Amino acid sequence: MWSKLAKISVNTLLIAIILSLVFVNFVGIANAESLRIDNVEVSLNNDRATISWNTNIPADSRVDFGLSNSYGAYVVSQGSTNLNHELSLNNLHSDAVYHFKITSQSTDGQILSTFDRTFTTSDFEEGSGDLEIKNLRVVYTTGTSITFQWYTEVPSTSVVHYGRTTAYGKRVENRKKVNNHDITVGGLNVSTRYNFKVESVDADGDMFSYYNQSHKTTITDSAERTALKISDFGPITANDSGIRDTSIILSWSTNRLAGGYIYYGTDSNRLKNKVSLEQLQVFRSMDHEFLLSDLEPDTTYYFMIKAVDVFGAKKDSNVYSVRTKAASEVEQSNGSSASKYSEPEMLYQARSSVGMVTYAVYNGQKYGIPSIDTFNRYKFSWNDVRRVSEQTIKSIPNIHLVKTNDSHKVYQIFNNKKIHIPGPAAFNSYVKNSWTDIITFDKTDVDRYPTASLVKTADSPTVYLIKNGYKKEIVSGNVFESRGYKWNDIITINRTHLSAYVTGLPVK
Numbered sequence: 451m452w453s454k455l456a457k458i459s460v461n462t463l464l465i466a467i468i469l470s471l472v473f474v475n476f477v478g479i480a481n482a483e484s485l486r487i488d489n490v491e492v493s494l495n496n497d498r499a500t501i502s503w504n505t506n507i508p509a510d511s512r513v514d515f516g517l518s519n520s521y522g523a524y525v526v527s528q529g530s531t532n533l534n535h536e537l538s539l540n541n542l543h544s545d546a547v548y549h550f551k552i553t554s555q556s557t558d559g560q561i562l563s564t565f566d567r568t569f570t571t572s573d574f575e576e577g578s579g580d581l582e583i584k585n586l587r588v589v590y591t592t593g594t595s596i597t598f599q600w601y602t603e604v605p606s607t608s609v610v611h612y613g614r615t616t617a618y619g620k621r622v623e624n625r626k627k628v629n630n631h632d633i634t635v636g637g638l639n640v641s642t643r644y645n646f647k648v649e650s651v652d653a654d655g656d657m658f659s660y661y662n663q664s665h666k667t668t669i670t671d672s673a674e675r676t677a678l679k680i681s682d683f684g685p686i687t688a689n690d691s692g693i694r695d696t697s698i699i700l701s702w703s704t705n706r707l708a709g710g711y712i713y714y715g716t717d718s719n720r721l722k723n724k725v726s727l728e729q730l731q732v733f734r735s736m737d738h739e740f741l742l743s744d745l746e747p748d749t750t751y752y753f754m755i756k757a758v759d760v761f762g763a764k765k766d767s768n769v770y771s772v773r774t775k776a777a778s779e780v781e782q783s784n785g786s787s788a789s790k791y792s793e794p795e796m797l798y799q800a801r802s803s804v805g806m807v808t809y810a811v812y813n814g815q816k817y818g819i820p821s822i823d824t825f826n827r828y829k830f831s832w833n834d835v836r837r838v839s840e841q842t843i844k845s846i847p848n849i850h851l852v853k854t855n856d857s858h859k860v861y862q863i864f865n866n867k868k869i870h871i872p873g874p875a876a877f878n879s880y881v882k883n884s885w886t887d888i889i890t891f892d893k894t895d896v897d898r899y900p901t902a903s904l905v906k907t908a909d910s911p912t913v914y915l916i917k918n919g920y921k922k923e924i925v926s927g928n929v930f931e932s933r934g935y936k937w938n939d940i941i942t943i944n945r946t947h948l949s950a951y952v953t954g955l956p957v958k
Contacts, residue, residue: 494571501513501550509554586648593672607625640667681872693773700755791891868900872950876946905943907944920954
């Protein structure tokens with residue numbers, strides 16, 4: 451009997467101890483102080499914003515920020531915890547609305563973030579400092595590489611620090627002092643997020659560092675395994691406005707971010723002149739244009755492009771020939787020429803729902819002149835304007851092919867939006883297209899047409915995002931809407947036109 455009582459007493463004691471421990475632990479949790487963020491303030495000084503706040507218990511500091519609520523950049527405290535927090539955002543744009551979000555993590559593991567907030571920078575003169583990093587951007591991302599480009603007004607070195615954490619640990623640098631900085635970080639892992647910080651040092655030893663950025667490589671290394679290609683060489687015809695008596699605007703496209711060299715001369719078997727795009731500090735791109743000057747009038751020149759991409763792969767183009775114009779063909783009154791723009795056949799004026807509208811008619815197609823300034827810019831004469839009926843105007847189709855006077859790129863107009871035609875095959879795939887229908891305008895008028903980036907074909911509901919020469923399938927309607935795209939911005943192109951774009955990673 452006593453042994454039974456002893457067992458009961460021991461069991462009762464164990465239960466009491468366990469309950470007391472649970473109670474103590476429960477009380478400790480109940481009494482733990484919840485993390486709070488208070489007294490958020492923003493102090494602005496031209497291109498710098500200082501964000502400060504308090505927490506009620508020691509915590510670290512992080513601010514995500516950017517020009518939208520997707521942010522894209524952040525600054526963090528380096529491993530310290532405090533009650534009073536302050537972080538600075540540098541190199542901001544003038545007169546811009548910035549979004550930001552504060553996050554703090556306390557020493558006991560609590561994490562708390564604020565809702566999205568905004569501030570607006572003042573209208574200051576950008577680039578007024580001696581050494582500042584301007585227009586930092588990621589221009590090309592693959593499975594194993596990320597390419598950064600930025601600008602400094604003072605020649606300086608180019609450095610990108612990178613790593614899986616903000617401790618970085620690795621760097622890529624170019625010690626040449628340049629204004630245009632173009633750095634590729636290679637050897638990265640597929641589908642992996644990295645932290646980056648760029649910096650430049652000028653001849654006086656002054657250094658400017660840009661805030662930390664976080665970027666992720668793509669999910670495959672398909673770009674690395676695709677052969678480098680050169681396409682869309684221009685000028686295409688002798689009537690191209692990029693051809694002058696002593697200069698030619700050369701243009702071409704590559705399917706990967708690339709730079710390289712231009713070889714040219716008057717002998718197709720001996721291209722003795724060489725231009726290094728790197729030495730001229732030309733940013734690497736996928737769409738290339740370059741002005742060759744100091745040429746001889748009325749002379750045939752031969753050209754070859756040697757492209758060098760971000761992976762070091764090289765590709766030579768075919769040899770092309772272009773003949774400069776004779777000096778007599780180039781009008782040189784007052785240092786400019788109205789002939790660099792297409793000349794209208796007729797100038798009409800007719801009444802419309804918005805009042806009287808003046809139209810320029812080119813090859814049987816009309817263009818509504820948007821303003822008196824535009825009318826005068828093309829040196830039109832009001833004496834040439836003829837009044838016609840609204841019905842007459844409605845019977846004339848709108849222009850559908852445009853280009854600027856300083857580029858070979860031809861744009862097709864769909865639903866009042868423009869899209870680049872990437873090559874002769876795509877151009878000729880539209881039955882109504884004729885090279886004589888291309889209207890050469892001032893850039894101001896071409897820019898009146900918004901650029902279309904969402905396309906589909908008539909035989910398929912699949913929508914693609916066109917970006918940097920790539921077509922990227924948008925995988926679903928939910929993804930389409932979550933990205934903020936609008937259904938009425940989609941234009942319908944034909945299958946040949948769509949096939950002219952390189953297939954990129956889907957938009958998910």
